[in-house]
Amino acid sequence: MNLPRAARRGLAEESADRIRDAIFDGTFPPGAPLREVDLARDLDVSRGSVREGLALLEREGLVHSAWHRGTTVIDVTARDVDEVYTVRAALDRLAAVTAMARASSDELAALDEIVATMVAEIDRGGPHLLALDIAFHDAVYAASGNSRLIQAWQAVRSQVYLFQLRRIEVSQHEYLAHVTGEHRDLAELIRDGDKEVLARTAEEHVHSARRALLAHLARR
Structure with missing residues (x-):
């Protein structure tokens, strides 16, 4: 996986933008797991910024988080x-x-x-x-x-x-x-x-x- 590194603006928003783009281009298909540690490394941001970015995407309904199961892209049901x-x-x-x-x-x-x-x-x-x-x-x-x-x-x-x-x-x-x-x-x-x-x-x-x-x- 090779995602573009996030620019130094609001890093949570920038992380959300990059992850959203990766979902839309098929890098992360429906149902795919989104692991904070991997995303933080690829985007060159902190895990906190990734966590906040994923929370933004969850409010959009694009990803789903569950206790002890992590975050995944929503499936198409x-x-x-x-x-x-x-x-x-x-x-x-x-x-x-x-x-x-x-x-x-x-x-x-x-x-x-x-x-x-x-x-x-x-x-x-x-x-x-x-x-x-x-x-x-x-x-x-x-x-x-x-x-x-x-x-x-x-x-x-x-x-x-x-x-x-x-x-x-x-x-x-x-x-x-x-x-x-x-x-x-x-x-x-x-x-x-x-x-x-x-x-x-x-x-x-x-x-x-x-x-x-x-x-x-x-x-x-």
Whole structure:
């Protein structure tokens, strides 16, 4: 294992960033143990900084700690997927309809720009498109102007990212076939669409991802 050494800023936050990146790039897959002593050595920080960083990731729902069993990356179970995506569907619905009412012209243009980048860079593959996918939703939540709604999104964002990575891993073709069109539809509806159609579209965007991943887990 060869992780980038942490820069000397807030070392707990920097450690959390590095470990999160390693989880997302597959260095630590779902269910993998995260040992403080090894992480401290690889990141060149104290075990205390690693422990604090892992606590930050646990608050994000990305890792789980148990007494005498250490810390592991969360697994991708059907129950977890169902719970997270059900919560996300409700949040995304509210974020989209609120953004429709509040978004500025610059914020609407930013959504269009992300979609255009998706279309232009579709050949770069699922993980790259996922980063743009999440950036799109970050922008929708920001455009809502609701700080508590943004905090609620941040509470599940890392889990959504990890679960979507698993979705891409098992069916990249299915993900790439829908990602640009679904986000284009959302951007157009937020700009100038029917509120109820937007609400249903935002929810279905999430539930289609949930169904795809649950179908894989059922087969597994």
